[in-house]
Amino acid sequence: MAALGKRGTISQASDFDAEVDAEKLRAAMKGTGTDEAAIISILTKRTVAQRQEIRDAYKTSVGKDLLDDIKSELTGNFEKVVCAMMMTAPAYDAYELRSAIKGAGTDEACLIEILASRTNAEIKAFTAVYKQEYGRDLEDDISGDTSGMFRRVLVSLATAGRDESTAVDEALAKQDAKEIFDAGEARWGTDEVKFLTILCVRNRNQLVRMFQEYNQISGRDIEDSIKREMSGSLEDVFLAIVKSIRSKPAFFAERLYKSMKGLGTTDSILIRVMVSRSEIDMVDIKAEFLKLYGKSLHSFIKGDTSGDYRKVLLELSGGEI
Structure with a gap:
């Protein structure tokens, strides 16, 4: 969900027309019933930037927010993954961080995953969106929700102060x-x-x-x-x-594996990694997954999910290696 990368499984659609896509999505959701297949076929074949253009075109032609209509038409994990796909990368990270902090308890694993894996530019971008969207300072919220040395490490990561040169001393x-x-x-x-x-x-x-x-x-x-x-x-x-x-691909491969192994599936992790890495390094994550666990990511998703939710995740994974 960042700048388009050649190692991603989602790439820019050729002959893209945001207005045509907006019309097709409107047709898929108006009236009785919902054409889930149409929604999947359009949104999983578009980059985040193209989805934002579709959202703008939808608002212009329909006079409603596409995200609101998606929320009213879809349910469960299918709704969650499609809504995640409709956010920009900084907005999605900010949303996940806010969800991890607000309410009773703290999702430390989410805070760790995002803050430990993002670049300085990505951290600065989602910190700005966090302030804009929620009217709160991310660093203050992290400090208020964590303690001790763990808090100090998270705050250090949130300052986006890592040296990003390539020099070795x-x-x-x-x-x-x-x-x-x-x-x-x-x-x-x-x-x-x-x-x-x-x-x-x-x-x-x-x-x-x-x-x-x-x-x-x-x-x-x-x-x-x-x-x-x-x-x-x-x-x-x-x-x-x-x-x-x-290795970021190996790190995320492990996150995906742990989200699906054993009893039940931690869908919040599965959705976050699949959506956030689909344009960046999902090709490499799939390769690491196969190397580390001896089974393809595709086969794990098929075995652990179902219905339209599964269809979206399989599209984001780009199919078999």
């Missing part, structure tokens, strides 16, 4: 690896601040190099040390940062 990689080792495995207790100042700030290439140095020093992958030194949400957020840095 070999001496710094060695120094950072030793400092993290000294802050964790080499002492009684854990200096979590040291993990924060390195993992939330350094650029991707620098961290990948540091992970290699850490393995040389400690004899362990840094993920293993994080699991040994921390617990709960703090462990989860540091692991998410490391996994996302190593």
Whole structure:
């Protein structure tokens, strides 16, 4: 749901006409009954940018918000996934973050997934939309809903201050690896601040190099040390940062797998990942899914979902590898 990427499964429709699509969607929803197949065939073959043009054309020609009509015509997870597809990337992230924070309890996993995996530009964009849409400051809401070192890590990520250069400083990689080792495995207790100042700030290439140095020093992958030194949400957020840095496609493949394995399906995660990555790196996520779990993402979706909801997810997945 960001800028169109060649590794996505959704690409721009050729011969696109927003007014024609708007008319077809109106016909699919007016009168008795709903033509779900028409809605699926149009919206799953359009990019987010094209869907916004359709929404504008619909309002001009019908005098109503397309999203409102979709909500009145569809139900359940089918409604949720189609509504998610109709939002811009920053608006969708902002919506998911707000949903994770408001009400009783906090969806820490949602906060971690979004904040640990987005670029600086993406974080700045959804932070601005969050303020505009909800009249609230995202950082303040995170601070009010979380606590301790976990809160400090999330706030650090929300500032969008990560170095995004590609340069690697070999001496710094060695120094950072030793400092993290000294802050964790080499002492009684854990200096979590040291993990924060390195993992939330350094650029991707620098961290990948540091992970290699850490393995040389400690004899362990840094993920293993994080699991040994921390617990709960703090462990989860540091692991998410490391996994996302190593490979975003593998990180999201694991998210999808965990959303569908075992009893029941965590549809909120499944919808969020499928929609948010469909234009960015879904091709790579599918490849990682097959490599990691020995079954295709397509087959998991078919086995864990049903009806029109399943049809939309299969379209977003781009079919079999």
